[in-house]
Amino acid sequence: MSPSPPAGPIRVLIAKPGLDGHDRGAKVVARALRDAGMEVIYAGLRQTPEEIVESALEEDVNLIGLSILSGAHMALFPRVLALLKQKRASRIRVFAGGIIPDEDARRLKRMGIRAIFGPGSSLEEIVATARKLAGPSHS
Amino acid sequence: MSRRPVPPLPPVARRVLRGDRQALAQLITQVENRDPAALPSVRALYPHSGHATVVGVTGPLGVGKSSLLNLLLAHLRVQGKRVGIVAVDPSSPFSGGSILGDRIRLERPPGDDGVFIRSMAARGHSGGVALATRETVRLLDAFGMDVILVETVGSGQADVEIREVASTSVVVVVPHLGDEIQSLKAGLFEIADVFCVNKSDLPGADSAARYLTEMTQLVPEKGAWRPVVVLTSTTIPSGVSDLWDAVLRHEAFLDANGSRRVRARRQLTDEILGLVRERVDARLTSVLAQEPDLQALLDRVVAREIDPYSAADRLLAEVRREP
Ligand SMILES: Nc1nc2c(ncn2[C@@H]2O[C@H](COP(=O)(O)OP(=O)(O)OP(=O)(O)O)[C@@H](O)[C@H]2O)c(=O)[nH]1
Ligand SMILES: [Mg+2]
Numbered sequence: 001m002s003p004s005p006p007a008g009p010i011r012v013l014i015a016k017p018g019l020d021g022h023d024r025g026a027k028v029v030a031r032a033l034r035d036a037g038m039e040v041i042y043a044g045l046r047q048t049p050e051e052i053v054e055s056a057l058e059e060d061v062n063l064i065g066l067s068i069l070s071g072a073h074m075a076l077f078p079r080v081l082a083l084l085k086q087k088r089a090s091r092i093r094v095f096a097g098g099i100i101p102d103e104d105a106r107r108l109k110r111m112g113i114r115a116i117f118g119p120g121s122s123l124e125e126i127v128a129t130a131r132k133l134a135g136p137s138h139s
Numbered sequence: 140m141s142r143r144p145v146p147p148l149p150p151v152a153r154r155v156l157r158g159d160r161q162a163l164a165q166l167i168t169q170v171e172n173r174d175p176a177a178l179p180s181v182r183a184l185y186p187h188s189g190h191a192t193v194v195g196v197t198g199p200l201g202v203g204k205s206s207l208l209n210l211l212l213a214h215l216r217v218q219g220k221r222v223g224i225v226a227v228d229p230s231s232p233f234s235g236g237s238i239l240g241d242r243i244r245l246e247r248p249p250g251d252d253g254v255f256i257r258s259m260a261a262r263g264h265s266g267g268v269a270l271a272t273r274e275t276v277r278l279l280d281a282f283g284m285d286v287i288l289v290e291t292v293g294s295g296q297a298d299v300e301i302r303e304v305a306s307t308s309v310v311v312v313v314p315h316l317g318d319e320i321q322s323l324k325a326g327l328f329e330i331a332d333v334f335c336v337n338k339s340d341l342p343g344a345d346s347a348a349r350y351l352t353e354m355t356q357l358v359p360e361k362g363a364w365r366p367v368v369v370l371t372s373t374t375i376p377s378g379v380s381d382l383w384d385a386v387l388r389h390e391a392f393l394d395a396n397g398s399r400r401v402r403a404r405r406q407l408t409d410e411i412l413g414l415v416r417e418r419v420d421a422r423l424t425s426v427l428a429q430e431p432d433l434q435a436l437l438d439r440v441v442a443r444e445i446d447p448y449s450a451a452d453r454l455l456a457e458v459r460r461e462p
């Protein structure tokens with residue numbers, strides 16, 4: 001065993017839970033993360049929390065990025081966190097983007113969503129945060 | 140050679156054999172990262188592999204490979220087969236990152252643990268099949284998957300590597316072949332055990348199939364496998380059971396004439412030689428890094444005091460020395 005295992009690229013699952021129908025924002029973020037050297041598993045639209053967590057575990061990602069516009073975040077995000085916990089996979093960190101009111105954002109952060117990006121966020125900011133969340137073993 | 144006692148299974152290997160999906164997923168990551176920590180488990184799991192049918196599905200961008208995998212997956216799950224999927228996509232040559240989007244097409248009932256899907260970036264290895272693909276397939280095999288489907292993007296040139304992993308290679312094309320014909324001739328044609336003309340709901344499918352069938356008639360040797368051509372559509376689902384039957388026919392052919400063993404031995408030879416080359420290479424790199432007289436040696440070659448062959452002999456002697 002090497003003392004510090006060689007870390008590969010950061011792996012991120014990008015998914016869109018809920019029923020809203022377009023994923024332009026999620027795709028833009030996916031591309032930015034790719035351009036920053038990350039491996040982005042794009043799971044697509046209308047994913048249930050169960051599907052998201054199942055994919056994240058199979059893909060052994062470091063991060064899950066959830067994108068949502070439909071307003072169902074207070075139901076769906078905590079469910080993702082709960083499932084991760086149930087699977088003993090809370091090492092996987094979750095961030096989110098979309099239209100989320102400040103009050104909800106505060107509550108979600110308390111529940112364990114690590115970062116929340118509103119419509120005005122810059123891609124640089126998202127990439128930097130993703131890097132930081134993935135931890136020091138990834139460059 | 141005397142048989143050595145079997146060492147106890149490393150904990151991770153034991154977890155994989157017990158069906159622990161997270162242990163499998165994490166071991167695959169280590170393999171992808173070429174983390175030496177994976178080796179004990181990888182080695183211990185090798186004897187547990189060798190049971191799965193490994194099918195490569197390759198073809199140009201966007202021809203419907205993942206959509207076909209989705210239908211094959213359903214077809215096989217109905218038969219009770221446990222299915223592993225490895226979907227390989229290219230990495231960006233600029234950033235090294237990638238977007239792996241094949242999962243979008245793959246649906247399955249929630250909680251179905253007879254399926255394991257893994258996306259993989261080629262990480263700069265040419266030929267579509269990443270170095271780690273072979274080992275990942277083997278891990279899925281040891282995990283107990285009956286069928287393993289490997290999707291790779293094939294441009295026709297460098298994708299022969301899929302043959303080093305799969306026992307049957309399916310090449311997917313679409314009706315309006317156009318420019319792809321040339322690349323088919325160049326590369327994909329040689330690797331196809333089965334041709335799948337997908338999007339057969341679009342015009343031109345029949346003539347494409349006819350063209351390919353004619354091409355397969357040109358296969359020279361007697362007794363050689365003649366690629367089967369099937370028509371499929373995933374939008375108006377059809378032909379998927381024909382596709383799987385064609386795969387099984389090829390698998391039966393491999394068994395009937397003994398070529399399965401020949402193929403496996405060739406694959407293993409390539410793999411083992413690759414491992415040896417890699418280690419010799421690594422050793423050479425470290426010798427070069429440590430060789431204080433390398434510049435001096437070069438100077439002597441430049442000055443014609445010694446010839447390049449003698450210089451190579453000297454370096455080789457260093458490589459051979461135990462580190
Ligand atoms: N008309 C028609 N379209 C199809 C068929 N199969 C797939 N498609 C469409 O072709 C596009 C690509 O499908 P995928 O299954 O993602 O193709 P792929 O070969 O896996 O793509 P890459 O992995 O990006 O190379 C999608 O828009 C599909 O809806 C088919 O049988 N008929
Ligand atoms: Mg695909």
